[in-house]
Amino acid sequence: xxxxxxxxxxxxxxxxxxxxxxxxxxxxxxxxxxxxxxxxxxxxxxxxxxxxxxxxxxxxxxxxxxxxxxxxxxxxxxxxxxxxxxxxxxxxxxxxxxxxxxxxxxxxxxxxxxxxxxxxxxxxxxxxxxxxxxxxxxxxxxxxxxxxxxxxxxxxxxxxxxxxxxxxxxxxxxxxxxxxxxxxxxxxxxxxxxxxxxxxxxxxxxxxxxxxxxxxxxxxxxxxxxxxxxxxxxxxxxxxxxxxxxxxxxxxxxxxxxxxxxxxxxxxxxxxxxxxxxxxxxxxxxxxxxxxxxxxxxxxxxxxxxxxxxxxxxxxxxxxxxxxxxxxxxxxxxxxxxxxxxxxxxxx
Numbered sequence: 001x002x003x004x005x006x007x008x009x010x011x012x013x014x015x016x017x018x019x020x021x022x023x024x025x026x027x028x029x030x031x032x033x034x035x036x037x038x039x040x041x042x043x044x045x046x047x048x049x050x051x052x053x054x055x056x057x058x059x060x061x062x063x064x065x066x067x068x069x070x071x072x073x074x075x076x077x078x079x080x081x082x083x084x085x086x087x088x089x090x091x092x093x094x095x096x097x098x099x100x101x102x103x104x105x106x107x108x109x110x111x112x113x114x115x116x117x118x119x120x121x122x123x124x125x126x127x128x129x130x131x132x133x134x135x136x137x138x139x140x141x142x143x144x145x146x147x148x149x150x151x152x153x154x155x156x157x158x159x160x161x162x163x164x165x166x167x168x169x170x171x172x173x174x175x176x177x178x179x180x181x182x183x184x185x186x187x188x189x190x191x192x193x194x195x196x197x198x199x200x201x202x203x204x205x206x207x208x209x210x211x212x213x214x215x216x217x218x219x220x221x222x223x224x225x226x227x228x229x230x231x232x233x234x235x236x237x238x239x240x241x242x243x244x245x246x247x248x249x250x251x252x253x254x255x256x257x258x259x260x261x262x263x264x265x266x267x268x269x270x271x272x273x274x275x276x277x278x279x280x281x282x283x284x285x286x287x288x289x290x291x292x293x294x295x296x297x298x299x300x301x302x303x304x305x306x307x308x309x310x311x312x313x314x315x316x317x318x319x320x321x322x323x324x325x326x327x328x329x330x331x332x333x334x335x336x337x338x339x340x341x342x343x344x345x346x347x348x
Contacts (some may be wrong), residue, residue, distance in 0.1 A: 028178035064119035161211025
């Protein structure tokens with residue numbers, strides 16, 4: 001039953017992302033081992049949208065660790081568990097809660113022992129800045145404990161770079177780059193644990209810096225970012241952007257594209273006034289920019305289909321089911337058309 005629920009919602013979420021994102025580019029899917037244990041280590045710029053993007057664009061079923069705060073609602077917690085999400089506790093969740101991580105880490109070991117996959121965000125928190133932050137050693141602890149208890153397990157680490165054209169704006173573009181697998185077994189030395197941790201963290205970090213847009217967090221960060229933003233650069237072309245960053249080339253300023261698809265957007269608002277109003281009201285309560293996309297996507301993936309279904313049912317009462325059918329799919333098509341035709345909002 002859990003498997004059926006997982007794949008149903010995976011398909012539903014992937015369809016929702018197709019309607020939500022202007023374009024999703026996936027590179028390096030062939031790098032993912034098909035049968036052995038895999039730990040995906042990804043950067044984390046955009047809240048819960050990051051794991052959803054990764055999980056829906058790989059063939060293998062994925063379990064992933066997310067911050068415990070999203071599990072506070074018991075109903076939501078049960079739903080997340082069905083999708084393979086597991087809570088990871090931090091100091092801010094309370095010192096007493098940290099003890100629960102041991103149970104989660106043991107569960108992760110079982111997942112890897114069974115040659116399944118696990119998704120981890122080793123930066124430890126989300127942040128929209130275009131830089132790879134220092135990695136925590138938590139994921140190495142899971143790897144080493146698994147190898148201690150189940151030494152015959154082959155564990156591959158696959159770094160995953162996620163890059164958005166603009167975090168928090170709709171519609172936007174995203175790129176997912178899967179790196180080269182790192183066989184953790186080759187870097188584990190029980191007699192020199194600190195060196196093992198250092199080696200793995202360095203290899204993962206170095207790959208992430210090439211798999212996503214990376215600007216060193218120093219005194220030149222803002223100037224470099226401003227240069228790229230002024231040029232209206234396509235950040236999802238990761239290799240090109242990183243090449244520009246390393247060359248320190250000054251780019252010409254470009255003007256933002258005119259939104260010729262604006263009439264479509266106005267038509268969507270007119271046709272979807274109630275769910276749009278609900279979103280605008282609730283969005284004011286989202287206090288982290290990295291969670292705006294998460295709430296917008298989650299809420300609208302739920303509200304819009306339901307609202308269109310209700311309106312279609314009302315039309316069927318006054319007219320007939322054929323008109324209701326045409327209305328329902330026309331409404332979805334207009335949303336899809338706007339998503340794919342509207343210019344990507346300028347990055348900030």
